[in-house]
Amino acid sequence: MFVRQEIARMSGYTPGEQPGARKIIKLNTNENPYPPSQTIAPAVATAVQAGLQKYPDPHATAFRACAGDVLGFDPEWILCGNGSDDILTICTRAFVGSGETIRFPHPSYLLYKILADIQGACVETVDFNTDWTLPDKFAAPSEGLKLVFLPNPNSPSGTVLSPERIAELARQLDCPLLVDEAYADFAEVNCLSLVREHPNVLVCRTLSKSYGLAGLRFGFLVAQPEVIAELNKVKDSYNCDALSIAAATAAIHDQAWLQDNRRKITAGRDQLANGLRELGFNVPKSSANFVFAIHPTAKAKDLFDALKSQGVLVRYMAYDRWPEGIRVSVGTPEQNELLLDMLRELTA
């Protein structure tokens, strides 16, 4: 139907299941199990009352000022997006022409390849080492290489590379290195400070996970102002709406909520990881709000199906050249316990 060959032959990104039924326990898409800050409801109500008939602020100035205060950057270092997927799309379109190359590690976020396919770009993947570190060739020069995605913490592993290692990679690369920090609020380290010293380091964040706002679609990029200025040409003029700007600003202002939530999630992560290890799973040390669990004998697909039949959704992850496993988002303590009980039965 009229579409480009690149589009016709691709199948599109398949998001994790979003069941309609409320009784399902959803541990498959790394959402936060807790509702967001209570400051959001009044902020949204105020924005509605102010009237929605005018266009929103095209630059989300209020959010950028507040996020800048929290993170220690001037607002012109920040670009807002309709979710961090919007940021990844903007960067792909800005940096990579048809036939040029995007590099990212394997296994990692499945969307990177989709974005490359839509853009008509070539893909170079570099396998993680078995301990989830990255080999030096991840920073090797390559003809036509225009953008490197590096999720940190990574999905599905939850593992993190040190900022020192990432600085080393950035120095060797002569194209943008987009560090996708969707899960960084749950980690001990992040790469924000690298942005000041490295014009090619871009750090992407989302409010979907650590602020409990997946339904809102709000992400942002931190990069040097010259980079942000170019990316502004590519984004939709009004890519963030008035309600999401109001809600996101309230959310990032409430750092006490973030710290409290972070404590709960990291405690739940320990509960899950330790419980899974006791059941014989191999679980890499996670710095995210999920864990990746590989069982030596039980088949991951069977575990996924059995859990689903009992009303618990996790993500079944099967990657080329990699043992398959299940990725489990951290739930409430009760949800985590229920899952462990089910898996105890299933792996007995």
Added chain:
Amino acid sequence: MFVRQEIARMSGYTPGEQPGARKIIKLNTNENPYPPSQTIAPAVATAVQAGLQKYPDPHATAFRACAGDVLGFDPEWILCGNGSDDILTICTRAFVGSGETIRFPHPSYLLYKILADIQGACVETVDFNTDWTLPDKFAAPSEGLKLVFLPNPNSPSGTVLSPERIAELARQLDCPLLVDEAYADFAEVNCLSLVREHPNVLVCRTLSKSYGLAGLRFGFLVAQPEVIAELNKVKDSYNCDALSIAAATAAIHDQAWLQDNRRKITAGRDQLANGLRELGFNVPKSSANFVFAIHPTAKAKDLFDALKSQGVLVRYMAYDRWPEGIRVSVGTPEQNELLLDMLRELTA
């Protein structure tokens, strides 16, 4: 800064001014002067209370069901976007490869060229006739032509082509003809019925203008299901957030509000058009929520500047090969009257 040549040399789309000051009378970006349906505030509050921690429905099912009922289409004929600009972007990326061609009339919506530039596509413009009809060559075959944009009603003119004329153009074109109906709710005619008979007719709508929801970013496309299926591969998975889906669904459900608003806006349009003509302006018959006014002697830029200095923003429009003019959005009766009073002074 690392960006593609196409991006570096372009300047990006400049949205109409969004002044911070509240006292400004804003008739420059075709917003609705009235607040949206009162059903929206409770719908948004309910969505906030339901919790924003889960991802939104990737297909905005509730909106598509409701819009389908209102417009007489099954939901699979509808694709939702983060504003109709998102729909235009999705179509550009899906249909047009680097070096291929997009056609649109001149003068019309300035974003079309920006979208082509970002995509690395070529642009073919076809001038409107002086009476704002389109010459036959708008449908002429052309090597590499992959997408045609046709705003109807058009901006800046506000003029409309008949569905019969557009059907004729569609039959001659062998690529998608995207009829951009951002302003169609203010017109007597539209092209929705063409979508059933012509697989290459796509109709784009927005809630920004006629539903008073520019701040919300919500638009949609009506096209044959095979087309929608391909476009779904290109859109961001969760391009519409939970709050905008809830608000948009409430808005399109309230057709009584739409009809009432439409009456007010079309009455204001008559007030403006007649008043401007009495002052000597040439004003094409508008089927939108704005009028385009060309004065035989007074310079449009001078009028724009003088109005702005008195706190009234209109849009100054200067296009190649076309007399310059001011585009004035329909305001409240009081705003329209105030503007006419000012212009009476300025053109005396």
